[in-house]
Amino acid sequence: MEKRYNHTTHEAPLYLLWEKSGAFSPAKDSTKPPFCIIMPPPNANGELHLGHATFVAVSDALIRYHRMKGEATLWLPGVDHAGILTQVTFEKTLLKNTGKTRYELGRAAFYRACFDFCMQNKSTMEGQLRALGASCDWSREKFTLDPQVSRIVLETFIRMYNEGLVYRGYRIVNWCPRCRSTLSELELDWEERTDPLYYIKYGPFTLATVRPETKFGDTALAVHPDDRRYKKFIDKQFTFETLLGPRTLQVVADRAVDPKFGTGVVKVTPGHDAVDWEIGQRHHLEVRTVIDFDGRLNELTGPYQGMKAQDARRRVVADMEARGMVEKVDSSYTHSVARCERCGTTIEPLVSRQWFVKVGSLTKAAVSAVRDGKTTIIPKKFAKMFFSWMRNVRDWPISRQIWWGHQLPVWYCRESQKTAAAKAEFGLLLEGDPRARIDALEDPIVSIGKPDICPRCGGKDIVQDPDTFDTWFSSGQWPITTLKTSKKGDFELFYPTSVMNTAYEILFLWVARMIMFGLYLSGEVPFTVALINGVLRDEKGQKMSKSKGNGVDPLETIQKYGADATRMGLLAGRDPGNDLSISKAQMDDRIRGYRNFSNKIWNAVRFILLTLKSENGAIRYKAAGQDTPYFDHLAQLISQTTQQFETYQLGRAAEGLYNEFWHWFCDDCIERQKKGSLSFGALLEGLVIFLKLLHPFVPFVSEACYQEVARALPDTQRKRLLKSKLLLSSAWPKRIQRS
């Protein structure tokens, strides 16, 4: 054995050895209890960083522990196509490399190129997972756009449509003018901004607004019903001059108006503001759209037509000032503005016809499943977040106007269309105009394949809805789609899965949706434990991410200090669910410390094997009873570690083993054995137990050591002490074998 443990020479060959042994793929033996983790599929838009590696350290430790316990253990890997995120990332790459936009490339070519891009990233990430030692079953790997997976996703949509849980409707949506797509609330970033607040004259009133350019879409004025200043105006109509001539608006009373804000009067623009939309719904106001899907003012705005909203705002203000319509400007007003989480563009709320999931019954079922303990969320604090979010979710918009994803199984027939607007839009669809919206189209046909003829009118000009699903609509079904398409019998054996191990950032986006879909589609929760990891942050407290440039490639630390050290650095001593804020240099120190630990293990083994050699392979024991306290201590450590695994206190288990191995076993027991007060046989047995206990946390060095021990032992002793060829598939220690 070398004097130092050299991770670079051991890790890759060991991984191959494990993989070839077949132990990553469970033999489906119905007598063994199943244990299954579905890997949260990393996004196909890039690489993994050290933050992602946390889930590998945690999940793989659990997987290895359960495998050693002899359970039918499956860790199913996969990759997510990550709809908008990947599309935006790839659009940037495309523009940089070829100068082309997605529209210039066309839908089919764009899809193919994006697919290749994802496959490339996928193989990079697979390499990273292997390097980290992830003992997942590659033969069952899945991609969210695999045809079989996709089929189930589409079938779910159809089933939900038939049962009234999916509907199509006009709503105010969060529209990203750059992505040209709608977004759910969860896909927005809110930015604090200081913008001028304009006090504008509206006939007898003055009201405050930050968006004067939307005034062309006003269809009412609103005041609080109890506001004494304005009571006499309620339900009355007023005609006054605007930039486009005289207009008449009615005053409505609505509790959404805060009398203390501004002047207590609000212009209601249902077409371009979420709150105003709701006021409009309550008072049956006309919806007047004045900004189009490009974020430009439309034909209803006269001279402002064609201008971007921001530019139009400046012009409108200037023109109003010229006419004395601006009473004052408050330039210190701060508010939050929604931006597209993926590309940063300011969101334009506007009305569009989209597909929605009616979430009421689904959230109710999910809440009771968690409340009844069918799924346990660890740590508990996230269960509280889960409940409060589930209580007030709104219906979920699932259609996206992007190309990268599952295209909706929805079709339209030309002859069914009655209105001129619908006929015009249909024409765009037929021509494959990439910017076509389909708001005016009626009578959708929901079907997986293209219908030959329209079931309503027999028409034959049939075109598919260009929209795709929100990524989370498909990943929400991931535990089901993966297991139903991997190997025969997998779903029956492994569902509901055991643990879902992921970060809290996607608790609502993903974990909650999986529970909802799982219950809806199978009647059972998709996992019995949701183990939520904390987030890795830099020293400024910012989340580690590729876009922020503060991410660390795990391959760097693996190269430098080894996968074992990297994993320990991410796991040991951490409390589940708590963030870790740490600078690059500190993280390096931390991992280096655990690299030293790898070496410590190696050298303990080296010393013990040297002793064995000097004894000519003889393994001696003291007289009965002398080693009893030592074995008691080991027994206690086994039960403590086992207990910590069962209660998901992996950080403490790892830290405990670190201390016990280093400061008890090495500093104390080895020294005592040198002095002769502990028998060599006991030391050797203890070593094997430690290697087993440590294996889930430091798989490579423990396996390397195990192999060294196997090589050094005489045949009979090897059979007695090591039952298995690989530590990976050896049995988790239960009790001490006393001699």
Added chain:
RNA sequence: GGUCGCUUAGCUCAGCCGGUUAGAGCGUGCGGUUUACAUCCGCAAGGUCGCAGGUUCGAUCCCUGCAGCGACCACCA
């Protein structure tokens, strides 16, 4: 605005059901071994456990209030 959480050594963090001198890693200082490991070993310095009350024989731990920080959700005309 609502909810949840955090505040312990220079730094990053553990500390489960309240019970002697409050722990780890890294960092710092001093010393040592050089045939298991300098990726080592030993020793040391360093904490009024955010603040103020309360419960208790006893509080870092439980309760209340306050302050600071953070996260999430909602919302800002």
